[in-house]
Amino acid sequence: MQLDLGSDNRTEILRRLQTAMIERFGRIVRPDEKRRDPVWVLVHGVIGARAKTIVSNASTDSLLAEYGSWEKVAAAPVEELEERLHRQTFPSVAAKRLKDCLNAIIAERGEVDLRHLSNLETEAAMAWLEQLPGVARKISAGVMNTSHFERKAMVIDGHHRRIMQRMAIVPAKADTTRAYDALMPILPPEWSAADMDEHHLLLKKLGQNYCRPRVPQCEDCPALKDCKTGTSSQPAR
Numbered sequence: 221m222q223l224d225l226g227s228d229n230r231t232e233i234l235r236r237l238q239t240a241m242i243e244r245f246g247r248i249v250r251p252d253e254k255r256r257d258p259v260w261v262l263v264h265g266v267i268g269a270r271a272k273t274i275v276s277n278a279s280t281d282s283l284l285a286e287y288g289s290w291e292k293v294a295a296a297p298v299e300e301l302e303e304r305l306h307r308q309t310f311p312s313v314a315a316k317r318l319k320d321c322l323n324a325i326i327a328e329r330g331e332v333d334l335r336h337l338s339n340l341e342t343e344a345a346m347a348w349l350e351q352l353p354g355v356a357r358k359i360s361a362g363v364m365n366t367s368h369f370e371r372k373a374m375v376i377d378g379h380h381r382r383i384m385q386r387m388a389i390v391p392a393k394a395d396t397t398r399a400y401d402a403l404m405p406i407l408p409p410e411w412s413a414a415d416m417d418e419h420h421l422l423l424k425k426l427g428q429n430y431c432r433p434r435v436p437q438c439e440d441c442p443a444l445k446d447c448k449t450g451t452s453s454q455p456a457r
Contacts, residue, residue, distance in 0.1 A: 230389050230406045233446045234419075237387075238408075240442040241422040248421040249414065250366065258334040258367040259290055262349070265359035266321050267305055267314040275307050290332035294322035317354030324352050334363070342371045357397040370413045375420045376400055379427025386431060386449035 256264075260280055268276035283304060287293045293301070301315035308314045325332050337345040346360040357376070364371040376384075381399045384390040390402040407416065430441040438450040445451075 228406065231408055233387070233389065234406065235408050236446060237443055238415075238419055238422070240445075241426055244442040245422055245425050248418050248425070250417055250421075255366065255368050255370065258337065258363050258369055259332055260284070261363045261367040262321070262334065262352075262355070262359065263290070263293075263318060265362050266318050266354045267308055269313065270309040271307075279305055279307055290322055291326065294319060294326055294332065320353035321355065337364075338369060342373055345369075345371075346373065357400050361400065365413055365417055372411075372413045372416060374400060374403055374407065374416050376403070377420075377424065378433075379431070380420055380423045382433065383423055383427055383431045383443065386436070386447055387443060388448040 263283070264276050264280045267279055271279075283293050283301075284290070286304065287296065296304075296319070298315050298319050301319060302311045305311040305314045305318075322332050325334070329336065337348065340348065342364055345364060346357070349355050349360040349363055350357065361373040361375045363369065364373040365375055376396050376399050381390070381394065381396060384399060384403065385392050385394065389406075390399040394402060411419070426441070426443060430437045431443065436450070436453075438444055438447070438453050441447070441450055443450065444454075
């Protein structure tokens with residue numbers, strides 16, 4: 221005899237959360253012209269630790285404009301790359317990781333090109349990316365979801381993970397990979413890759429404006445109704 225353990229309502233919570241965030245912030249839909257080449261997205265991720273998106277965007281564009289190809293970037297001395305990446309939060313780390321990553325692709329593929337990933341299932345493509353230096357789950361998901369590949373893979377940054385933990389949707393101590401593995405099976409099945417991208421961007425805005433790391437603004441948060449941490453912090457009425 222099987223015991224009825226009850227249904228998992230997290231999928232419906234995610235649907236309600238998406239609706240509430242759109243009502244609060246409006247739609248955040250990435251237009252097709254903003255979807256970049258997969259290598260550009262990869263480079264952006266590798267150099268972007270703790271840096272603002274606008275800064276990493278500019279650094280990535282500048283590298284390609286100055287050197288003309290990713291192969292020439294890979295061949296540049298690491299000290300030179302560090303100088304070019306001075307706007308990044310950790311330029312020395314970014315420069316070494318980028319050079320190592322690009323050279324690993326060249327060693328494997330003969331050039332800096334990720335077109336072969338289009339022939340792989342998403343999980344296999346992400347596993348291939350994650351064997352590259354400096355590439356973990358956030359970056360591999362970003363390459364698959366936000367580039368021209370436009371695959372169903374949820375990008376999870378610190379804001380996203382923190383909110384999911386406070387809402388008890390993923391385990392409290394889950395790292396990015398574990399949070400990804402917990403979230404993907406419970407995402408609304410009707411969500412497209414673009415819906416997943418918008419969900420992440422909305423959660424980022426939620427984390428910046430309400431669900432802050434140290435002093436969350438729970439009282440007016442659009443996620444409060446379904447947030448275990450938020451509701452437990454509110455005074456009894």
